[in-house]
Amino acid sequence: MDQRSLILSLAIGSFVFAGLLYIFQRNKPREQRIPFWITAKCLQGVGSLCLYFMTPAPPEFPIVAAPLLLTGCAYESWALFAICGHPVSRRTHLWTAAIILVLTLAAAGLGQPWRMAMLPALHAIFYALPAWALLANQKRELSLRVVLGGCFVLLAAVFTAQSALALCGLAPVPSLDAVIPAAVYVMLLVSGFSLLLLAQQKSDEALERARRSLREQDAQYRFIVDNALEGIVALDRDGRVTFLNRRMAEMVGYRVEEVLGKPYLDFLAEDQFADATAKQAERTQGLDGVYERCLLRKDGGRKWVQVSARAVLDAAGHYAGAFSVIIDIDARKRTETALTASNKRLAEQSLLDGLTGIANRRRFDEALAREYRRHARGGASLSLVLIDIDHFKAFNDRYGHLHGDACLRQVAGVLRQNVTRAGDLVARYGGEEFACILAETDAPSAAAMAERLRQAVAALDIPHEASPTACRVTISCGAATVRCLPGGSPLELLARADEQLYRAKAAGRDQAAAESCAN
The missing domain is CATH 1.20.1070 (Rhopdopsin 7-helix transmembrane proteins)
Incomplete structure (x- = not known):
């Protein structure tokens, strides 16, 4: 070449x-x-x-x-x-x-x-x-x-x-x-x-x-995920678990392999199904969310968690599943529940009389105003009975305050036994005075209730040798009824009932006086 x-x-x-x-x-x-x-x-x-x-x-x-x-x-x-x-x-x-x-x-x-x-x-x-x-x-x-x-x-x-x-x-x-x-x-x-x-x-x-670098990184990421303090779970488009870490398995009390492939709903309390289905529908639309959820554990117990869910989309932008980070808030939830119950008890106690256990003056004032507004919407009749224990000071002087407190509790108890409708209320108005709100009650019915209460207290037969009226504890009752109108005031009803109570006392006590009137 x-x-x-x-x-x-x-x-x-x-x-x-x-x-x-x-x-x-x-x-x-x-x-x-x-x-x-x-x-x-x-x-x-x-x-x-x-x-x-x-x-x-x-x-x-x-x-x-x-x-x-x-x-x-x-x-x-x-x-x-x-x-x-x-x-x-x-x-x-x-x-x-x-x-x-x-x-x-x-x-x-x-x-x-x-x-x-x-x-x-x-x-x-x-x-x-x-x-x-x-x-x-x-x-x-x-x-x-x-x-x-x-x-x-x-x-x-x-x-x-x-x-x-x-x-x-x-x-x-x-x-x-x-x-x-x-x-x-x-x-x-x-x-x-x-x-x-x-x-x-x-x-x-x-x-x-x-x-090799990818394998090492994958091993590192898996170590981080498996040892994370939060639970991590991934779902497919059908809501089945495709991945979860060890912390998530601990929350529901299962092993990891027992959870994989199962529907996410299997690990929720039944009362969570409707909301969980709605949230799943949001994920399919590509929406993320943060919410609370109650998990059902393998042992039947419940655990409250906070879920931060994110929709996973494929390359075409279609829904492919969801990825969620789960935070255990069970202890916080128990504390919140206990706190709510405690606040509820405190609220109830703030509206109850500490001695008799019936409604106190604060609750009575709120209930009377509320019932008057409710009755005014339809022009219905509202009745009120004011009650006073006759010669109660003399009772305390004769028998002592401990017996006086017992007497108040007995009277409150019999009043509560006789006023039983859902809309009615028995309250301690002050000292030895009580009040009964009778919803949607006309004058004759209010007068009958006043007399019934007087007889029920007399039937207790609590000795009262210091009373000039009778040898037992008695009460005087004043009943009034008004037709509630928009713009009216419950003070008129209160004043009318007080007038009837005064009439009952003036008539010799151990009486039930009643009068019908309109605003």
Whole structure:
């Protein structure tokens, strides 16, 4: 094969090599691609074509082909550096190309020996650099890097010899000119395919490192998730559990494998189903939410949690499931329940008389105003009975305050036993006075209730020797009835009942006086 054919073969080989590199790298991630390698082979191919078209009478100094070939060699050197784990910056690539162009232009003005020595010397440098990168810190056993490094060492040696002969004035040497292209051709074939294998090996190593890193990260994330203080659960589009951490399994009292694949609703109390279904519908619409939920444990117990749920969408934007972070709020919920019950008891106690256990004056005032407004909406009749224990001070003086308190409790008890309708109310009005609110009650019924209460207290037969009215405890009652109207006031009813109580006392006590009136 003549020199011209070898040069053409080098050009074709460079372009084929560039094509193989493109196929090799096109489906790889950007970080796994070797930078400027394809560009290097294309520059070498174009430079070889320039030489081919200049033969059989090439110029002493190929001013066009030289920068292309040298830049291609330089870029290939930097590609080898990247494969060996020593990437070169883009700025270095640009500066290298600029320096090569300046040196080749400057060499055109030098003497013939210097011109003929400069090109092979530069080639030798750019073949020696990747040889150093490949062979540095290598063990003695034979490896792909050692073979490839040896190829570049031989190439550098051939071009160094040619440069030295040119400087000594011994060039051109016909035999050397014939050997160099052939040696370069063979060496480039060997080194080219070795380079591809090395690149594949490096790519596989990089891929394995990436996979190992992903496995380590996955293990780390799983450790974090499994040891999180909050429960974590993932559901598919049908509401079945696809993932949960150990904390979530502890909350419901199951093992992780017992929960996987089961519907989320299986772990909720029955009274939570309706709201859980509504929340699931919100997730399918891509809406997130934070809410409280009562879980049903394996042992039948209940646990309150706070759920922070987020919808999971697929690449097309369709609902694919849900991801939730679960916080145990059971202790807080129990505290809130106890606090609510305590507040309710305090509220009730604030409206009850501490001695008798019936409504106190505060509750009576609120109930009377409320009932009057309610009755005024329909113009209904509302009745009130005021009650006073006759000669109660004399009872205390004769029997003592302990017996006086017992007497008040007995009277309150019998009043409560006789006033039993849902809308009615018995209250301690003050001291030995009581009041009964009778909802939707007309005057005759109110008068009958007053008399009934008087007789019920008399039937207690509580001794009262200090009473000038009777030898037992008696009461006086005043009943009044009004037709409630919008804009009216319950004070009128209170005043009327008080007047009737005064009449009963004036009539000798142990009486029930009643009068019907309207606002």
